[in-house]
Amino acid sequence: MRGLMMDWPLTLTTILERARRLHRKREIVSRTPLGVHRYSYGDYVERVDRLRTALAGLGVGPGDRVATFAWNSYRHFEVYFAAPCMSAVIHTLNVRLFPDQLVYIANHAQDKVVLVDATLLPLFNKIRPQLTSIQHVIVLPDDGKPVDPANGLDYEELLARSAPASDYPAIDENAAAGMCYTSGTTGNPKGVVYSHRAIVLHTMVQVGADMMGMTAKDTLLAIVPLFHANAWGLPYAAVMSGAKMVWPGAFLQPADLAPLMETERVTLVGGVPTIIGALYQYLRENKSKHDISSLGRIFVGGSACPRSLMEGFRRDFGVWISHAWGMTETTPIGTVAAIKPHLENLPPEEEVGLRLKQGLPAPFVEIRIVDESGKRLPEDGKAFGELQVRGPWIVSGYYRDPRDAESFQDGWFRTGDVANIDPEGYLQLVDRTKDVVKSGGEWISSVDLENAIMMHPQVLEAAVIGVSHPKWQERPLACVVPKPGATLTPGDIIAAIKDRFATWWLPNDVVFIEAIPKTSVGKFDKKVLRDRFKDHQWPE
Ligand code: AMP
Numbered sequence: 001m002r003g004l005m006m007d008w009p010l011t012l013t014t015i016l017e018r019a020r021r022l023h024r025k026r027e028i029v030s031r032t033p034l035g036v037h038r039y040s041y042g043d044y045v046e047r048v049d050r051l052r053t054a055l056a057g058l059g060v061g062p063g064d065r066v067a068t069f070a071w072n073s074y075r076h077f078e079v080y081f082a083a084p085c086m087s088a089v090i091h092t093l094n095v096r097l098f099p100d101q102l103v104y105i106a107n108h109a110q111d112k113v114v115l116v117d118a119t120l121l122p123l124f125n126k127i128r129p130q131l132t133s134i135q136h137v138i139v140l141p142d143d144g145k146p147v148d149p150a151n152g153l154d155y156e157e158l159l160a161r162s163a164p165a166s167d168y169p170a171i172d173e174n175a176a177a178g179m180c181y182t183s184g185t186t187g188n189p190k191g192v193v194y195s196h197r198a199i200v201l202h203t204m205v206q207v208g209a210d211m212m213g214m215t216a217k218d219t220l221l222a223i224v225p226l227f228h229a230n231a232w233g234l235p236y237a238a239v240m241s242g243a244k245m246v247w248p249g250a251f252l253q254p255a256d257l258a259p260l261m262e263t264e265r266v267t268l269v270g271g272v273p274t275i276i277g278a279l280y281q282y283l284r285e286n287k288s289k290h291d292i293s294s295l296g297r298i299f300v301g302g303s304a305c306p307r308s309l310m311e312g313f314r315r316d317f318g319v320w321i322s323h324a325w326g327m328t329e330t331t332p333i334g335t336v337a338a339i340k341p342h343l344e345n346l347p348p349e350e351e352v353g354l355r356l357k358q359g360l361p362a363p364f365v366e367i368r369i370v371d372e373s374g375k376r377l378p379e380d381g382k383a384f385g386e387l388q389v390r391g392p393w394i395v396s397g398y399y400r401d402p403r404d405a406e407s408f409q410d411g412w413f414r415t416g417d418v419a420n421i422d423p424e425g426y427l428q429l430v431d432r433t434k435d436v437v438k439s440g441g442e443w444i445s446s447v448d449l450e451n452a453i454m455m456h457p458q459v460l461e462a463a464v465i466g467v468s469h470p471k472w473q474e475r476p477l478a479c480v481v482p483k484p485g486a487t488l489t490p491g492d493i494i495a496a497i498k499d500r501f502a503t504w505w506l507p508n509d510v511v512f513i514e515a516i517p518k519t520s521v522g523k524f525d526k527k528v529l530r531d532r533f534k535d536h537q538w539p540e
Pocket of ligand 1: 301303327328
């Protein structure tokens with residue numbers, strides 16, 4: 001017997017319609033180079049409708065990729081709903097990637113249109129000549145200056161002359177709504193394609209009280225970039241619940257964030273440990289200057305939350321950080337560290353330990369750990385193995401990419417993270433199979449750096465490892481074996497590779513060693529190197 005219910009598609013248009021009908025008066029606030037901009041959800045929806053018309057006028061049709069190259073702002077966020085609600089696909093480009101990667105990504109995704117912050121044009125114009133599929137560049141005039149037609153179309157002018165679209169195309173819930181490329185994997189970045197259904201289900205679960213618990217009463221400060229894993233889904237959750245939204249733009253220094261939190265009465269913040277850590281230090285040092293008493297929840301993910309940060313926020317501001325784990329491939333929420341009622345009154349040391357775990361799987365997400373042969377491991381909080389996940393918002397394949405075979409096992413996605421799961425079901429990450437260096441929530445490929453260093457004629461071998469850093473969590477350390485008789489300095493190594501990478505990719509230090517330790521199959525054994533250099537002192 002089948003249920004007798006409507007076959008109703010789960011698409012983002014439903015969330016946008018809800019905002020139009022119910023949240024018209026809620027505010028969206030953006031920090032821009034010109035100061036603070038504010039408007040209502042009513043204004044937002046109207047501009048989204050105009051943008052749908054404008055993009056259609058430029059030839060954007062179903063399935064076309066609409067790329068963005070922008071900071072977190074109201075204009076960028078207008079594209080977030082406009083593209084999918086006209087059955088196109090928003091593709092957020094990570095403005096922090098280095099040019100070769102951006103070119104690969106934009107060409108691989110075959111982006112048709114790109115919307116670029118005026119303040120990011122100098123960066124964008126460097127890659128522009130190599131973009132093969134872009135038909136229109138639209139400039140978001142965040143600097144308030146008239147747009148030079150040589151750079152592209154003026155976003156505001158386009159909106160002004162486009163009538164608001166009044167209806168939606170029929171959209172299949174499994175159609176693509178958004179795209180994002182993973183960064184820092186060896187080889188080329190991989191494309192993840194989010195369906196409407198995946199995002200809608202993710203949003204519904206995300207607002208749950210044991211997840212991120214967002215309501216119409218909240219004011220969200222999304223520090224996590226719109227170009228990194230859908231800003232963790234937070235903006236979709238805000239539009240569905242009618243939360244006030246605050247966008248920090250490019251102003252991510254604590255001295256900019258703190259006053260915004262105070263004046264807008266922010267209740268909920270999401271960001272990577274580096275930024276939240278810097279914010280914490282600043283707030284502590286300037287306690288009397290800023291009233292952040294409205295703050296109720298802070299979500300931290302992207303890399304492990306340091307104990308000192310978790311304890312410090314609680315001690316100094318009375319707020320527990322909620323730790324969450326996810327990936328670009330998981331839309332991104334996989335787990336959130338909610339505390340079960342019978343674990344609420346643990347001794348303080350144990351409680352912090354529990355909160356520092358990555359948490360419980362979201363409803364509909366299943367997790368397991370397996371050994372190298374793929375056998376499921378016991379969930380005793382001790383045994384650890386590769387973390388695998390499955391669920392309705394977990395990737396089922398990469399976009400036009402031959403690397404699927406190694407990424408899935410029996411219908412489970414192989415995360416590349418190494419973890420344990422305790423008998424209560426809490427996930428704890430212990431390591432990662434990949435050797436990427438995590439710097440401030442962004443990834444740096446150690447292999448790319450090694451390959452470049454090993455091209456130096458006086459270098460025999462090189463391995464790059466992530467070593468902990470007080471500000472950036474990790475920074476790359478290059479371990480180099482010079483050829484016999486070579487006369488090399490650390491500066492020579494950096495000089496040889498510096499034009500090939502973004503500055504923040506460059507190793508903070510270079511050490512010269514006798515040999516790179518190898519595994520039994522001849523691969524570099526970075527574990528040994530990591531142990532050896534775990535207390536490495538970074539140069540000032
Ligand atoms: P990305 O796709 O860039 O979001 O990176 C996903 C990866 O970040 C995961 O596979 C983990 O290795 C790491 N990660 C995400 N959240 C956490 C967390 N809470 N603790 C430790 N590592 C994390």
